[in-house]
Amino acid sequence: MTAARIGIGGPVGSGKTALIERLLAEFASIGIEVAVITNDLVTDEDAERLRRGGQLPPERILAVQAGACPHTVIREDPTLNMAAADRLEARFPQLQLIMIESGGDNLASTFSLDLVDWWMFVIDVAGGDDIPRKRGPGVLQSDLLVVNKSDIAPHVGVDFDAMMAEARAVRNGRPALATSCRQGSGIAEVVEHLRREVLFS
Amino acid sequence: MSDAPPRPPAEELLLALQMGDSAYPTGSFGYSWGLETLLAEGLVTRASLPLFAEAELEGRWHRIERIALAGGWRAEDVAALEAWDALIDQYLWSEHQRIHSHEAGAATLAAATRLSLPGAAALREGVAAGRMAGHFPVVTGALYRAAGLRLGTALLLSAQVFLRGLLSVAVRLGLAGALEVQAIMARLVSPLARLAAPPPPDARPCGFSPLTEIAQMRLRDTRLFVN
Numbered sequence: 074m075t076a077a078r079i080g081i082g083g084p085v086g087s088g089k090t091a092l093i094e095r096l097l098a099e100f101a102s103i104g105i106e107v108a109v110i111t112n113d114l115v116t117d118e119d120a121e122r123l124r125r126g127g128q129l130p131p132e133r134i135l136a137v138q139a140g141a142c143p144h145t146v147i148r149e150d151p152t153l154n155m156a157a158a159d160r161l162e163a164r165f166p167q168l169q170l171i172m173i174e175s176g177g178d179n180l181a182s183t184f185s186l187d188l189v190d191w192w193m194f195v196i197d198v199a200g201g202d203d204i205p206r207k208r209g210p211g212v213l214q215s216d217l218l219v220v221n222k223s224d225i226a227p228h229v230g231v232d233f234d235a236m237m238a239e240a241r242a243v244r245n246g247r248p249a250l251a252t253s254c255r256q257g258s259g260i261a262e263v264v265e266h267l268r269r270e271v272l273f274s
Numbered sequence: 275m276s277d278a279p280p281r282p283p284a285e286e287l288l289l290a291l292q293m294g295d296s297a298y299p300t301g302s303f304g305y306s307w308g309l310e311t312l313l314a315e316g317l318v319t320r321a322s323l324p325l326f327a328e329a330e331l332e333g334r335w336h337r338i339e340r341i342a343l344a345g346g347w348r349a350e351d352v353a354a355l356e357a358w359d360a361l362i363d364q365y366l367w368s369e370h371q372r373i374h375s376h377e378a379g380a381a382t383l384a385a386a387t388r389l390s391l392p393g394a395a396a397l398r399e400g401v402a403a404g405r406m407a408g409h410f411p412v413v414t415g416a417l418y419r420a421a422g423l424r425l426g427t428a429l430l431l432s433a434q435v436f437l438r439g440l441l442s443v444a445v446r447l448g449l450a451g452a453l454e455v456q457a458i459m460a461r462l463v464s465p466l467a468r469l470a471a472p473p474p475p476d477a478r479p480c481g482f483s484p485l486t487e488i489a490q491m492r493l494r495d496t497r498l499f500v501n
Contacts, residue, residue, distance in 0.1 A: 115497065137500075138497065140305070140306075140443075141446035141447065142446065146304065149297060150297075150299040150300070150301060150385075151299070152300060152382070152385040153304050153500075155385065156301065156377070156380045156381040156383075156384040159380075159384055163402065
């Protein structure tokens with residue numbers, strides 16, 4: 074069996090790792106075999122955070138250094154990530170899903186389809202409600218746009234419903250979902266979407 | 275490895291330009307081979323970068339990687355390649371250097387297999403089965419030959435890619451400007467061409483590059499590169 078490979082990209086601090094932590098709990102509850110590759114820009118902080126979380130055996134979490142080029146490692150030259158995913162598949166043939174987290178970058182990052190079968194882009198309300206209007210490639214082209222931190226929208230002066238409406242409008246029918254990883258809202262919808270679109274289960 | 279049909283010179287040049295381009299996926303952009311540590315600790319500076327690059331070209335590439343690549347290119351079949359790879363493995367005394375050379379080779383093979391390059395699948399199978407470690411220059415030499423590059427071209431290409439990669443690290447870390455490193459590369463064209471001469475078949479790696487070898491063993495916790 075070949076595991077599906079999905080990308081999770083988005084700006085620094087938007088909640089990618091928090092989302093992965095939530096997804097890992099959900100996948101564990103429904104018996105989906107998962108591994109994670111993190112692409113940390115400077116440290117292996119995200120990988121260490123996931124290992125400390127204990128939701129996956131540490132050997133199922135690999136860190137790839139991005140060589141100061143967070144775009145390149147997932148787009149122009151994704152071979153380091155491809156090799157890491159190959160290693161995980163060889164070691165854990167039962168894997169169904171490999172999540173590849175981007176190192177955190179601006180709105181221009183996209184995943185190479187040589188690397189992943191499907192990818193999502195995570196933004197958050199604290200980054201500003203004008204992010205959808207900026208129409209970065211990540212916002213426009215990702216298979217799923219996740220708008221995170223919905224719970225703090227009132228505190229950062231964001232009209233959340235308007236931001237979601239704008240996000241959906243610029244994506245020409247591609248899906249966009251709202252989450253609050255802190256509160257756990259919207260996670261089930263993301264899992265359901267992944268099961269339907271990626272895992273076919 | 276099987277021989278590719280000889281390429282007309284123009285085709286060989288175009289192929290070399292493609293395989294040596296920074297856009298050609300090998301994963302090598304993620305490796306600094308110790309330079310990130312040396313820059314962070316001030317052991318290499320903007321002023322010393324040109325001399326450092328030349329020293330690495332001679333001490334590391336010419337004396338180690340050139341030999342390893344030429345042997346990979348010259349291997350007549352997979353068994354000979356595996357034997358050569360095992361020999362190179364023994365000559366790399368730094369454990370970090372050895373492991374990172376395996377990893378860089380694996381990344382190169384991951385891309386080469388998906389590109390369906392001649393010989394790539396057999397090499398990858400050998401690595402997956404544990405018959406060879408798959409050192410980066412050895413694998414690269416075999417792939418260059420299978421693609422149709424002559425040994426002389428393969429060595430020039432490898433040296434140029436090595437130098438460009440090294441200087442690219444300095445640019446990405448903010449030590450040198452993009453134009454500045456092009457000037458360094460231009461100054462090193464003649465030494466590079468001289469150092470890229472094919473070694474005799476019985477040559478063995480005997481490099482001395484203590485700064486980078488030690489730096490690779492002292493990886494920084496907060497780093498941008500694999501090594």
